[in-house]
Amino acid sequence: MLGGCIGCHTVAGNPMAVSPIGPNLTHVASRHTIAGGLYPNDGAHLARWIKNAKKMKPGALMNVIGIGEYDPIQKRPVSQGGLTDQQIADVVAYLMALK
Secondary structure, three states: OOOOHHHOOEOOOOOOOEOOOOOOOOOHHHOOEEOOOOEEOOHHHHHHHHHHHHHHOOOOOOOOOEOOOEEOOOOEEOEOEOEOHHHHHHHHHHHHOOO
16 A cells, blocks of 8 residues: 555555555445445545545545545645555555455
């Protein structure tokens, strides 16, 4: 997993991803919805969620990590330390394989 994902998420079989803070992503691809049932679990919605969960669901606890996306907590767009669209696409491909 890229970036700080392992700081909040668990993925069984990955000894680096064992945080109990965020949702367990071990079988995320088998879920029908994301964001507490608000959106279908498909690549497009998952990519938007990873980029800026707060835009999709105000009050979401997940950090804004898409480069150029506005972070309402920091009150500025994400730059350094954020993920590019290609990196987010790579994360989505990984997550969609976790059935």
